[in-house]
Amino acid sequence: MELREPPPEQSQPEGCLVVAVRLPVRIVVLVLVVPVRMVWDVLVAAGRLLRDTVLRPFGRALLWLGRAVFVWPCVGLWRYVVVPAGRALAWLAAVLVGVPAVWLYRWVLTPVGRALARLARGAGAVLAWVYARVLSPVGHGLAWLLTGVGAVLAALGAGTYTAVAWLARHLLVVPARWLYTWVLAPAGRAVAWCVRGLGWLLGLLVTGAGLALYRTARVLLVLPALALWRWVLAPVGRFLTVVAREVGDALGHAWRIAGRISRAVGRALGTLFRWIFVEPARWVYRSVLTPVGHVVRDAVLRPVADGVRAVGRAGREALATARATVRQARAEARRMLFGGPGRPLPADRREPPGAAARSLGNSTTALTKD
Template sequence: MELEKRPDGRPQEPPRRSDPEGCVAAAVRVPVRIVALVLVVPVRMAWDVLVVAGRFLRDTVFRPAGRALAWLGRVLFVWPLAGIWRYAVVPVARGAALLGHVLLVVPAVWLYRRVLTPAGRGLYAALAWLGRYLVVVPAAWLYAWLLTPVGHTLAWCGRGLAWCLGMIVTGVGAVLTGVGAVLYWITRVLVVLPALVLWRWVLTPVGRVLAVIGREVLDALGHAWRIAGHVSRAFGRFLGTLWRWTVAEPARWAYRSGLTPVGHAVRDTVLRPLADAGRAAGRVTRQALAAARLTVRQTRADVRRALFGEPAKPPPVDRWEPSVAEARTLGSSTTALTKD
């Protein structure tokens, strides 16, 4: 008991709950999680099935189709437009810019520098003199002898009118202040205080309960979604294992144990002899065709000789080669070039 007391001699206070809505949360949490789990598991499994189907369609259909459409778009639109821009629009624009510079800019600059600038300088002096004596001097006289007295008179009248309006506004303001105070207290007593009581003693507790229920519902949905993910993953693995041991493995065993030996036997006993026989038949056929072509060629040559005789042999061509007697021999050091 001494250990449970505080150092200053006072007994230790019981720990306070950090969650003031503990009873409501405890009463709502378990049913809401059960209902959310029952409702969310089919949705999560359907979602996982859609995700798998979407990935399969993306990898097998959409991505190749997108690449094909992108290549087709480049071929039909991008490359022609780039060629038109590079080889038609840009040269035409450069030519038009050069032509505009030559026909418009250069003449305009010359006209401004050589004609308008000197003319403008002489006109400026004349216009300044005319403006001074036709505008500035009359305007100064009009301001000094007419507008200034009239302005002073209007300012005095305006000050008096403003004083009268200020007095009227002060009286009206006092009346409105009294009326506003009465309306304020009426509104405070009839509207604000009941609304404050309704907010503090009705809406705030109900809002807290609804907030607790909403938070528990959201937590339950998140918890159910995670559990449904585990369930869906386990069910998917079960289906994969079932597919493997009922379809894939038997098919693999049948292929390895049955179809492969049968295929090898068919290849060794049927297909390979047929291929050898086909190659032998091809060789015999090629030899027969070659012999037939040779026979036809010889027959044609015989017929030509029978009809037209032997072809004339070309005369020998003298290539200025040394004779046998004049050529160099092995037992002599004399050559055809050094012989007298």
């Protein structure tokens, strides 16, 4: 499947107003922006030089000073004071608190808890026996007695309840129903009909007044505002939009052109500085100072260095000879005062012979000696 390139966007035709505004605006903006861009480039170069030569070394020095004043003492304090103190406190806490607490739990609290649990189980068994053998029969008996008393009272009050209910129905319920059906309901319907009619009348009045106010506001406010927007504000807004867009485009073009001009001026100044100062200094160094330095090195410095090395070598040899002479004189004086060293006795470096083995003809006992 071949990929088709999208068709190029067709540029909309520009009006004469855009063309008439664009050229003067770009010329004026270019004249105004070039000095600003050159000053901006100079400030950027100065800022980079200041950052590389002053701020960055100063920041590194401050960083090292901060480490030396704050970080390293804190690290040393943590490593050599706080950590050993914490370990010592942990060991003391384990020895003084942990071990006694474990001993107390194991040999005091655990036996006491087990004893209390056994006591609670025994008390629970006693209470269960009391409930099953004493309280439950007593409760069942009281329930049977109260059930009988309630049945007797219900039989006595049934007739009285029926009479009271008949009197309440004929004295209260029937008159209240007649009053609601023939008096209150018709009166409520009449009041509701009147309220609906009054609401319809009020709605009609409000609708008429609202329609009149709408017509008046439309004629007095909306139509003039619409005409003002359509014939005054919209054309002025379009003109201002065109001017603002052209000014923005002109600023962008002028900023880029000013950058190129500033770069060309900077390169020209750099070339001029190189021709005036750098190239003459390089020629003087290469053509004058370097040959003079080589001559001075070959004619003066190298012979002087060879002479200094020869003098140092002769001095070292003289010192070695004097040191050997002094050592020999000291040895002669020691020999005259204390005598020469004695000859060492020759040491027998042979292995000692082993004991002879016993035999019948060579015995060491007293009975077999001849």
